[in-house]
Amino acid sequence: MNNVIIGQSGGPTAAINASVAGAYVKAKELGANKVFGMIHGIEGLLQGEFIDLDKYLSDPTNVELLKRTPASVLGTCRYKLPEASVDNSVYKQIFEILDKYNIDSFFYIGGNDSMDTIMKLSDYSSSHGYDKQFIGIPKTIDNDLPITDHCPGFGSSAKYIATSVKELIRDNQASDPRNPAIVIVEIMGRNAGWLAAAASLCTSDDCSGPDAIYLPEIPFDMDDFMNYAKELSKGHKPALIVISEGIKLADGRYVCELNGNVETDTFGHKQMSAASRVLADKLTNELGLRTRTVELSTLQRSAAHTSSLTDVKEAYQCGVQAVIAANEKKTGKMVIMKRMMENTADYPYICVYDTYDIHAIANFEKKVPVEWITDNKRGLTQSFEHYARPLICGEVMPIMSGGLPRHLIIPEAL
Amino acid sequence: MNNVIIGQSGGPTAAINASVAGAYVKAKELGANKVFGMIHGIEGLLQGEFIDLDKYLSDPTNVELLKRTPASVLGTCRYKLPEASVDNSVYKQIFEILDKYNIDSFFYIGGNDSMDTIMKLSDYSSSHGYDKQFIGIPKTIDNDLPITDHCPGFGSSAKYIATSVKELIRDNQASDPRNPAIVIVEIMGRNAGWLAAAASLCTSDDCSGPDAIYLPEIPFDMDDFMNYAKELSKGHKPALIVISEGIKLADGRYVCELNGNVETDTFGHKQMSAASRVLADKLTNELGLRTRTVELSTLQRSAAHTSSLTDVKEAYQCGVQAVIAANEKKTGKMVIMKRMMENTADYPYICVYDTYDIHAIANFEKKVPVEWITDNKRGLTQSFEHYARPLICGEVMPIMSGGLPRHLIIPEAL
Structure with missing residues (x-):
């Protein structure tokens, strides 16, 4: 050679x-x-x-x-x-x-x-x-x-994400039940939701798993999200929701673009809010819920x-x-x-x-098959687990x- | 018993x-x-x-x-x-x-x-x-x-922080040198900077360490920060700066309170920006620098x-x-x-x-001794390492x- x-x-x-x-x-x-x-x-x-x-x-x-x-x-x-x-x-x-x-x-x-x-x-x-x-x-x-x-590269990121989300759920569930928070965890993935889906792998007998996972493969239904969050808050339990950074409404707008006052810097760059921040603001402003956002940022790839x-x-x-x-x-x-x-x-x-x-x-790019997303559009079926579990072991x-x-x-x- | x-x-x-x-x-x-x-x-x-x-x-x-x-x-x-x-x-x-x-x-x-x-x-x-x-x-x-x-509890958080900051530095330094970013990592600590100081522990022959660490123990000098960031950007090298969430100006205002348009939600709660976000916005808007913020959030305690x-x-x-x-x-x-x-x-x-x-x-609360902060106010002396290193081992x-x-x-x- x-x-x-x-x-x-x-x-x-x-x-x-x-x-x-x-x-x-x-x-x-x-x-x-x-x-x-x-x-x-x-x-x-x-x-x-x-x-x-x-x-x-x-x-x-x-x-x-x-x-x-x-x-x-x-x-x-x-x-x-x-x-x-x-x-x-x-x-x-x-x-x-x-x-x-x-x-x-x-x-x-x-x-x-x-x-x-x-x-x-x-x-x-x-x-x-x-x-x-x-x-x-x-x-x-x-x-x-x-x-x-x-x-x-996917398996290691998926392992980190599932581990971290499991720890974040522990942290949130240990908190004072008189003042529960909804934590929104934002995960990389502009068009494909593989990494956000990996958060589902922490669900087991020692972890209730995320209360919802939203992927960019299907349109994000804001009304359904708000209603579901309201439902969760009625139980007075801490909750944790995972989103892909790239979730979009049915009309094609990214959720991260929805904050009214998008600022523009002196170079004309849009200062976009994170999608998690947009959703947390809505939950606080419209429903009065206590929220926290966590962006796994470049931690998840390194x-x-x-x-x-x-x-x-x-x-x-x-x-x-x-x-x-x-x-x-x-x-x-x-x-x-x-x-x-x-x-x-x-x-x-x-x-x-x-x-x-x-x-x-x-x-070309490959997305999460929509048939692996549960009917309520907030979770993954067992087919995803069969696919992903061996990759994090x-x-x-x-x-x-x-x-x-x-x-x-x-x-x-x- | x-x-x-x-x-x-x-x-x-x-x-x-x-x-x-x-x-x-x-x-x-x-x-x-x-x-x-x-x-x-x-x-x-x-x-x-x-x-x-x-x-x-x-x-x-x-x-x-x-x-x-x-x-x-x-x-x-x-x-x-x-x-x-x-x-x-x-x-x-x-x-x-x-x-x-x-x-x-x-x-x-x-x-x-x-x-x-x-x-x-x-x-x-x-x-x-x-x-x-x-x-x-x-x-x-x-x-x-x-x-x-x-x-x-401190030792495990410190180990996580030093490990994560080391990985974030690797990630940032691997990036395209034609488009370097200044990453600002925000770490817990309202009044005491022990956790932010722990980021210094990643400095060794295989890691250049954070380019600066700012603790709440001493007033945050915004002019010095901006000048230093400008200096860093002249080298066209990726940089990483660590801050405590609780850094304050000499007049007592928290850096996280400095964003002009603090919004108030319908319940009257202030929607405060993170201090890292305030600093990143300043670097982008006033110096045209590319920035990224990472908040270690509740990950660092769980x-x-x-x-x-x-x-x-x-x-x-x-x-x-x-x-x-x-x-x-x-x-x-x-x-x-x-x-x-x-x-x-x-x-x-x-x-x-x-x-x-x-x-x-x-x-009562114990803070990082100011004599353990370097004269340029951007780092920790070896006394801190002697104190903290055994705790993460x-x-x-x-x-x-x-x-x-x-x-x-x-x-x-x-």
Whole structure:
């Protein structure tokens, strides 16, 4: 195997670095002389910013540390390649670098936009007679890539969310019953509600679970929400409601846009309220209810201290499989995961790997099936649990020092 | 030992239930026939709501589970006893219950307000010739009780905060360097900045740490803050700033009150912005900087999934020591912890237990010493690290099931 290069792109996850680890280890095993890492993805590559990963990963302890390090260790970027037919100068530049450094295989770890990059580079490569391989490695907490059963990064975020929501419910239920609050927890997911749905996994005999979960897959019914909250408050019990940040009314307006006095800063940027804040304000102003909002914010994509072992192993293996595919001269593919059994009988959970044509993946997104949403539109059916439960199972022990998890740092990326 | 009763009061913590476990186990060992638990503290007791803890804790596995369960398992309350000289009816009611159930020892786990309860009950008991013991067990994430070196609950919150801030810094530093953000993390602490200070513990060779930490112990200088943020933005590097929710200007106004358009709801409640939001808005509107705010909210007091072993052990031992003190006929005391060595040489860390007159503790609060704040007012000196580091060390393995930590539930408290 000739030299290879790996890059990370888009939003970070808790497991994204495990894919770098897997690709590095497998490429070395298959005889790659150099395994390069792009600093801040393709934007860094275009500036000539990439490093020899031997510098950090030839020590196996560092490989273990990397699996436990959240957020793109090589740095990320958000860069969309122009169409080669419109502007091919960037393509020429990239292929000059690849040729100069004898790089035959190019791996990009990311979500929808990153797969667009793999598709365009692979198409350019094929149409210009290059013998190079471009393989995508899936990664997104949003779990919205099509074809693959699920995406590395989702399981760890889902585990963090279900754990945190369970703890928030404990906290809220312990409070003074003479003054109960409705807590609204806001979770990432603009168009796909996979992460908000994951909050349902905390429901069990030791936790009543969220009182409602609202996903962006179906229109948000404000009247129903207000009536339900009123109903909840009649019981004088603390309650907790989970929402996706991207919930929308039937007329298409985002709930987060509903606050009357949206301010505009001096640069013309809208200062949007969080959707949770909009709903909490309505409950307080119109029903006089005590509320609290919790936004899990970027915590939910960086909480490697409670990663899912299943997720980290799969992220690692996706890196391994990408290298195997390139070694078999495949190109224009993304690694996908397939579940071996039907959702209704998926214990024990078994996942196998394959690759799939990137053209069917790039720029498409997969949503939570509406038939997995309960009839009252406020919860998830057991089909969701069958799907998601195995993905959050198993724990990765962090490597602790001074009471805190250790991380691997690549100073060139800082 | 006759029958005893235990209650929990004030804000929950990740370690508060370990004190229940310790008191229960020790009281049983010393021959107590019944160990009762008040449901929702003294408010529940006044309604006759208390249970025999044997029902849940006679199984040692449940005792282990209880140590790992966040938030007051018995439920909490916020109730201030009237002065007995003004209204002694509540006192009569309480002592009737204690007499009826042959309860000689009364343990209350809580912070400042809860110690006020212990003080008043103990004073009433002594002045009315009762032979009963009232002992306080310290608990507060705020770490602001005087006399004791530190408070159970603080170490676990501090560990969660330092871990989360470290992960947030990783996340932010991985982002696209062409579009860096200043992240403002808001941490609990109205008057005492112990928890915000704990964010400094993530600074090490694998983490640059927060770029600034602002505590409520010293006036917040808005001009200095804005100039510093401007300075940070010149480096085109992502930055992260930590603030206590309670930071105030020199004129006494809370930063969270500074947003011009404070709205008032139909019940006349002020809808205050978070201090982090006020500062982020200023940075965006006046300097054009990209910002993000993260409020750790109630997550920071309920995150038992990453408890400090030191903290949980100490919380347990405070429960044990309270029972020992009552058995020795002490009353009107709180259990305190003493560090055996000077702060400058406190490795290995050794902590011993004692009790102290509740009159010197109730209603007083302890702040971060200003000499532990750096001269630039934006950080903590090494004295703080020497003090706080041992308190976050060691991990408690949660008992996992289905990918999530198990909790002990006492249905009577729900």
